[in-house]
Amino acid sequence: MIRHRRIDIVKDREILLEFHCEINYECESDFAKKTPYEIYYQKWLNTENQVEEFISTLSKSMGDNRTIADILEDENGIVLGYLWVTFSDIRDYNLSIAEINEIAVTKQFRKSGIGTYAIEYTEKIAKMRGANILRSGTGYGNIPSRGIHEHSGFKPCRIEYEKILD
8 A cells, every 4th residue: 555645755765865866867868877876976966056956946836726746655665766846827729737856766676566656646636636647758768667667658849869979
């Protein structure tokens, strides 16, 4: 059984930073992934502005009662993952867009259905909170994330390119 609890920015800070950095690393370009994850993580943690910007953005988004900002736990309180979804309205088109900023599953629980559960849960709650569209992004090289998106019915809507300049 998966339980949801609202993120506590202070209590959950360490696990949020770990999830966020890991997600970013998995979505990075081949150029960035030349740096081993441990070095990437330490460098990011020491980049105080980026860390505080992430925490601040997450915290501010939680002021919107539609925002989904949950830690996913089992019945014993063991963290299975986390979910952060924000909403934006495009009034001229009468649209409300729910955007999955991050879905993360703890390494030892991957491939157990938690990611699929998180997306299905998000879709259900987003509809209940008035969203017409559910969006999510991932890095081109993040094959597991691309797979779960496609499995869940997402279709590509944007493409970004990168060229390394020598």
